[in-house]
Amino acid sequence: xxxxxxxxxxxxxxxxxxxxxxxxxxxxxxxxxxxxxxxxxxxxxxxxxxxxxxxxxxxxxxxxxxxxxxxxxxxxxxxxxxxxxxxxxxxxxxxxxxxxxxxxxxxxxxxxxxxxxxxxxxxxxxxxxxxxxxxxxxxxxxxxxxxxxxxxxxxxxxxxxxxxxxxxxxxxxxxxxxxxxxxxxxxxxxxxxxxxxxxxxxxxxxxxxxxxxxxxxxxxxxxxxxxxxxxxxxxxxxxxxxxxxxxxxxxxxxxxxxxxxxxxxxxxxxxxxxxxxxxxxxxxxxxxxxxxxxxxxxxxxxxxxxxxxxxxxxxxxxxxxxxxxxxxxxxxxxxxxxxxxxxxxxxxxxxxxxxxxxxxxxxxxxxxxxx
Amino acid sequence: xxxxxxxxxxxxxxxxxxxxxxxxxxxxxxxxxxxxxxxxxxxxxxxxxxxxxxxxxxxxxxxxxxxxxxxxxxxxxxxxxxxxxxxxxxxxxxxxxxxxxxxxxxxxxxxxxxxxxxxxxxxxxxxxxxxxxxxxxxxxxxxxxxxxxxxxxxxxxxxxxxxxxxxxxxxxxxxxxxxxxxxxxxxxxxxxxxxxxxxxxxxxxxxxxxxxxxxxxxxxxxxxxxxxxxxxxxxxxxxxxxxxxxxxxxxxxxxxxxxxxxxxxxxxxxxxxxxxxxxxxxxxxxxxxxxxxxxxxxxxxxxxxxxxxxxxxxxxxxxxxxxxxxxxxxxxxxxxxxxxxxxxxxxxxxxxxxxxxxxxxxxxxxxxxxxxxxxxxxxxxxxxxxxxxxxxxxxxxxxxxxxxxxxxxxxxxxxxxxxxxxxxxxxxxxxxxxxxxxxxxxxxxxxxxxxxxxxxxxxxxxxxxxxxxxxxxxxxxxxxxxxxxxxxxxxxxxxxxxxxxxxxxxxxxxxxxxxxxxxxxxxxxxxxxxxxxxxxxxxxxxxxxxxxxxxxxxx
Numbered sequence: 037x038x039x040x041x042x043x044x045x046x047x048x049x050x051x052x053x054x055x056x057x058x059x060x061x062x063x064x065x066x067x068x069x070x071x072x073x074x075x076x077x078x079x080x081x082x083x084x085x086x087x088x089x090x091x092x093x094x095x096x097x098x099x100x101x102x103x104x105x106x107x108x109x110x111x112x113x114x115x116x117x118x119x120x121x122x123x124x125x126x127x128x129x130x131x132x133x134x135x136x137x138x139x140x141x142x143x144x145x146x147x148x149x150x151x152x153x154x155x156x157x158x159x160x161x162x163x164x165x166x167x168x169x170x171x172x173x174x175x176x177x178x179x180x181x182x183x184x185x186x187x188x189x190x191x192x193x194x195x196x197x198x199x200x201x202x203x204x205x206x207x208x209x210x211x212x213x214x215x216x217x218x219x220x221x222x223x224x225x226x227x228x229x230x231x232x233x234x235x236x237x238x239x240x241x242x243x244x245x246x247x248x249x250x251x252x253x254x255x256x257x258x259x260x261x262x263x264x265x266x267x268x269x270x271x272x273x274x275x276x277x278x279x280x281x282x283x284x285x286x287x288x289x290x291x292x293x294x295x296x297x298x299x300x301x302x303x304x305x306x307x308x309x310x311x312x313x314x315x316x317x318x319x320x321x322x323x324x325x326x327x328x329x330x331x332x333x334x335x336x337x338x339x340x341x342x343x344x345x346x347x348x349x350x351x352x353x354x355x356x357x358x359x360x361x362x363x364x365x366x367x368x369x370x371x372x373x374x375x376x377x378x379x380x381x382x383x384x385x386x387x388x389x390x391x392x393x394x395x396x397x398x399x400x401x402x403x404x405x406x407x
Numbered sequence: 408x409x410x411x412x413x414x415x416x417x418x419x420x421x422x423x424x425x426x427x428x429x430x431x432x433x434x435x436x437x438x439x440x441x442x443x444x445x446x447x448x449x450x451x452x453x454x455x456x457x458x459x460x461x462x463x464x465x466x467x468x469x470x471x472x473x474x475x476x477x478x479x480x481x482x483x484x485x486x487x488x489x490x491x492x493x494x495x496x497x498x499x500x501x502x503x504x505x506x507x508x509x510x511x512x513x514x515x516x517x518x519x520x521x522x523x524x525x526x527x528x529x530x531x532x533x534x535x536x537x538x539x540x541x542x543x544x545x546x547x548x549x550x551x552x553x554x555x556x557x558x559x560x561x562x563x564x565x566x567x568x569x570x571x572x573x574x575x576x577x578x579x580x581x582x583x584x585x586x587x588x589x590x591x592x593x594x595x596x597x598x599x600x601x602x603x604x605x606x607x608x609x610x611x612x613x614x615x616x617x618x619x620x621x622x623x624x625x626x627x628x629x630x631x632x633x634x635x636x637x638x639x640x641x642x643x644x645x646x647x648x649x650x651x652x653x654x655x656x657x658x659x660x661x662x663x664x665x666x667x668x669x670x671x672x673x674x675x676x677x678x679x680x681x682x683x684x685x686x687x688x689x690x691x692x693x694x695x696x697x698x699x700x701x702x703x704x705x706x707x708x709x710x711x712x713x714x715x716x717x718x719x720x721x722x723x724x725x726x727x728x729x730x731x732x733x734x735x736x737x738x739x740x741x742x743x744x745x746x747x748x749x750x751x752x753x754x755x756x757x758x759x760x761x762x763x764x765x766x767x768x769x770x771x772x773x774x775x776x777x778x779x780x781x782x783x784x785x786x787x788x789x790x791x792x793x794x795x796x797x798x799x800x801x802x803x804x805x806x807x808x809x810x811x812x813x814x815x816x817x818x819x820x821x822x823x824x825x826x827x828x829x830x831x832x833x834x835x836x837x838x839x840x841x842x843x844x845x846x847x848x849x850x851x852x853x854x855x856x857x858x859x860x861x862x863x864x865x866x867x868x869x870x871x872x873x874x875x876x877x878x879x880x881x882x883x884x885x886x887x888x889x890x891x892x893x894x895x896x897x898x899x900x901x902x903x904x905x906x907x908x909x910x911x912x913x914x915x916x917x918x919x920x921x922x923x924x925x926x927x928x929x930x931x932x933x934x935x936x937x938x939x940x941x942x943x944x945x946x947x948x949x950x951x952x953x954x955x956x957x958x959x960x961x962x
Contacts, residue, residue: 279767309761
């Protein structure tokens, strides 16, 4: 994105130098400020220029990039979309749009843009990695494997690809295959990535204390490593250390505000600590990353229940059980909501449904789990 | 108890003040510990679950305890339940007998089982014990839970007991019902103690599922077995009981009952029942004041954990841990599950384990009997738990007891390591009961461990904190005054709450006296009592560091 912007700036500067009028002076000023890092000051000059030249795609794209750099991703997205109306296929602007969406937590939207880009430009490594990361964040582990396995077979030296693929394989319970990919990272020596993968493998084996050791080492080697604090938080929860989990999730969200699991898990912890507003903000963000994700929707409804917003809880839970009739926990929570709303008959019905579903699950399990 | 509820006058004429304790000298505040006093006495009892390689489902639940004064000599005695040989289900030799220990003047215990008639040679595998004076004759009686027939023993007042199960009508239950624990309480405020029995499942040696892994037995998952109704027996007077399980509404909410805790959760003057159900939703039966109860576990937020999942709910207790005047609930769980501290908000209970640190502190332990006890007399009830995993499959299975100290009514700290060697004995601890065995104002603990001798953990009581112990005697209310609520206001203005509760933890029965730790407060402004009968009494300017017998006013 940076090189793309630089080329654009050069072209615009050349145009400005060839004797344009006042609008061009605005543009020149905007680009100079933008390049010198004074992004905030560049914004009014871009806007002034675009007022007289609304069709200028490069300037609008530059404005989007400047807005993104100041963290105003929503506004950046508006500008990128406007630019794309005039130049629909522009790969640079589409990539910038996807990046802004990704940063804003609109992971699904980013994945859609990146999927098209990847189809058109399969050799673009940045697009590939970003798309894989979006899919991983959405929990689409198999799609990550489909995406990266062929690439990884051809080039086993790319540790970023090995890391993403290894994570997806482990999450998909393809432990042997995942282990082989991880081994390649481990052979490169002690690294944050290797420790993270070891930690996640130990989490899969429910070795929580050992996992915490690896994850803490990973965080020490590279505190900026994506996901490391998120996994650490999840491991701490399993040992009951919710205070340490809160610290870890907060760190992850500082680095990576769109991490779904950190948003979700920290929301649950805040809910237990009765910080309902804080919990709600995080769940909103989790649902932005994964719209409709059942666990996040359930936690939002459970939050409403805990906060006494019974009607909202009821509506949310009714929607969940409509969508997922076998979601036992949602039936249980819905029964609770009905009882608290003094709708005893509805509560009894949901309670009976939950009991029936539980019994069905147990009768299925009886042949397996309890043997 | 609502503030201002107990506004009116002390009935001086009806109050018998008995000063038994010794005033504590002022000492710097320090943390007490526990010393195992069992070796001082010749105790033959070992909780014998008949384990010999083959694992039978009920075996992990052996060794109920009761701490009570059976002969009214002012010193607490101890009763233990015991198992039976399996698969025969018989107490085929004395190693399976139940055991009554009488406390002598020197604080040691003598085995008086044979004389008392409580060996239970004709019974089978016994679990819980519930102490209650069901006929209001001034002598505490015993109810024993079993795999086979349950048993009611009437205390004859001369050191002997008579099995009155058949004549009382209290023994009835469907065949093969595992009755685990029981609690006496006055369900209809008629002055007679009724009995709730926490039932677990239907089981017999013939239906026992055998679970094996690599040619090694392990205890099967409880979810293999069905839930059954808990049973309520109404005391009709004259030593007779009626099984009102169906009529009362208890039959409508079956479970796999473990701990049972009785308290007035909604502060309406009528006692309710909480039952911790293993791998099933927990139950809270609210008293509808007309002989019936309504199960409200879901609505009140006690049925499931915060993720709408069930746990292996084990022992339970119901007390006001934060002194806000509302009775809270605690139940423990197995390793890796959250031990639940449920704070009573008035209209519902809220999960309080995370915010109070119980979640972190408890994760490594499998808890059985438990209770809120103010072990250090600072006015905040702490949480004790007898621990040890169900099975013996890993090095982490044998465990020591835990003491989670209530720091400020909001959070807890694990102080187990400071509780002494006897407290930290690892094993498979099961039953436990609390009481002031030596009348020094500090609560002691008696705990059983599978296939081991029990421990009698004497509180070192060296905190310098002050205390008050109340022995409430009901007249219009049942004599044991179970459920009577007490609000104590200290000279510095602290409000402390407690109530008469005998059935605590798991399979166990504790000292019925109401205990208050006062911290550094040396004055008590008021003691307000709300009796189950509706009578209210207030005592003012009560000296601390004493045991006080308070008789219910007759008008």
